[in-house]
Amino acid sequence: MRLLARTVRGLEPVACAEIHERQLGWVESVRHREVVFHPVGDALTLRTVDDVATLVAEVDGIGVSTSDLRRLSAAIDRLEVSEIIGHGSNVDVSASVVGARRFNRYDVEDAVGSRLPGYRSRRGGVRPPDGLTWRVTIEGSLARVAVRLGRAPLHRRPYKVASVPGTLHPPVAAAMARLAGVAERHVVLDPCCGAGTTLGESPGLRVGFDLDVRAAAANLRGVTLAVADASALPLADGSVDRVLVNPPWGRAVRPGGGLTADLAPLWRELRRVVTGEAVVAALLPDGVTPAAFHAVRRVPIRVHGRPAVIHVLAG
Numbered sequence: 277m278r279l280l281a282r283t284v285r286g287l288e289p290v291a292c293a294e295i296h297e298r299q300l301g302w303v304e305s306v307r308h309r310e311v312v313f314h315p316v317g318d319a320l321t322l323r324t325v326d327d328v329a330t331l332v333a334e335v336d337g338i339g340v341s342t343s344d345l346r347r348l349s350a351a352i353d354r355l356e357v358s359e360i361i362g363h364g365s366n367v368d369v370s371a372s373v374v375g376a377r378r379f380n381r382y383d384v385e386d387a388v389g390s391r392l393p394g395y396r397s398r399r400g401g402v403r404p405p406d407g408l409t410w411r412v413t414i415e416g417s418l419a420r421v422a423v424r425l426g427r428a429p430l431h432r433r434p435y436k437v438a439s440v441p442g443t444l445h446p447p448v449a450a451a452m453a454r455l456a457g458v459a460e461r462h463v464v465l466d467p468c469c470g471a472g473t474t475l476g477e478s479p480g481l482r483v484g485f486d487l488d489v490r491a492a493a494a495n496l497r498g499v500t501l502a503v504a505d506a507s508a509l510p511l512a513d514g515s516v517d518r519v520l521v522n523p524p525w526g527r528a529v530r531p532g533g534g535l536t537a538d539l540a541p542l543w544r545e546l547r548r549v550v551t552g553e554a555v556v557a558a559l560l561p562d563g564v565t566p567a568a569f570h571a572v573r574r575v576p577i578r579v580h581g582r583p584a585v586i587h588v589l590a591g
């Protein structure tokens with residue numbers, strides 16, 4: 277069996293590292309937003325991927341023309357579909373296509389879905405009822421067809437019942453925690469915690485501040501949360517081992533309090549509260565460089581279609 281993991285653009289290497297380091301399988305190939313791997317552990321425990329599906333077909337020879345999609349329909353006809361989907365389920369198909377083609381995602385979805393009993397099309401923006409989701413990805417001439425492994429997408433976290441504008445996609449927060457090397461023994465701080473996603477994705481002794489912590493309090497248990505300004509944190513000098521931060525970018529979320537003019541007071545305050553060996557993972561829009569820390573690694577990703585960077589920083 278081979279599994280296909282979907283990721284946020286840019287997180288493919290982080291997902292590969294999670295698969296290897298947690299001994300969940302071995303990676304066969306990587307392409308745009310996609311990792312194909314052979315599982316040896318429970319793939320549904322992956323945190324840095326958006327979703328995991330069982331690869332059921334690979335179809336080569338997909339060019340730019342709509343008639344190429346007949347190859348895809350024919351490949352589905354060759355599958356033992358009833359064994360894959362059982363009886364009585366709703367089925368929907370979600371397609372992603374890399375590169376310019378003379379067909380769109382709905383054409384791809386219908387080419388596959390029209391061969392599946394119980395298929396509900398997404399054409400026209402219709403949201404299909406819950407059921408079994410098939411995934412089709414096309415890059416270059418190779419199409420991959422896969423069927424979701426879990427009941428719901430992996431990026432949907434049960435703990436996240438409350439949200440705030442600009443809240444993080446949980447796999448991005450999980451990637452930040454991995455890149456910062458957060459461990460159970462660490463004191464982990466998010467000074468602008470919003471709905472608490474970074475802390476929800478981290479082990480350790482977790483501490484979150486924000487001008488409003490109601491959403492984080494609804495989402496998290498066993499985490500210290502308090503209303504505080506990130507420019508004046510109620511923490512002792514040198515008391516924090518890891519920082520995960522997604523400060524306000526001034527788009528979806530306007531900075532408030534001591535950060536209204538710029539983020540300099542945040543970096544100053546973080547310098548004060550971290551230990552000498554601390555690591556910081558900060559998600560910032562592309563082009564913004566964090567002050568007062570030394571860059572260890574940059575992971576460019578896309579957030580809501582915009583270029584952003586996870587900066588891994590040390591003191």
Ligand SMILES: C[S@@+](CC[C@H](N)C(=O)[O-])C[C@H]1O[C@@H](n2cnc3c(N)ncnc32)[C@H](O)[C@@H]1O
Pocket residue numbers: 440441442443444445467468469470471472473474485486487488504505506507522523524525529530531532533534535536
């Ligand atoms: C991009 S959001 C963080 C989202 C969060 N990572 C999540 O996953 O929900 C930025 C947060 O910074 C907070 N914020 C703005 N100014 C602040 C300040 N001076 N001190 C602390 N938090 C501040 C906002 O209230 C907002 O929750």
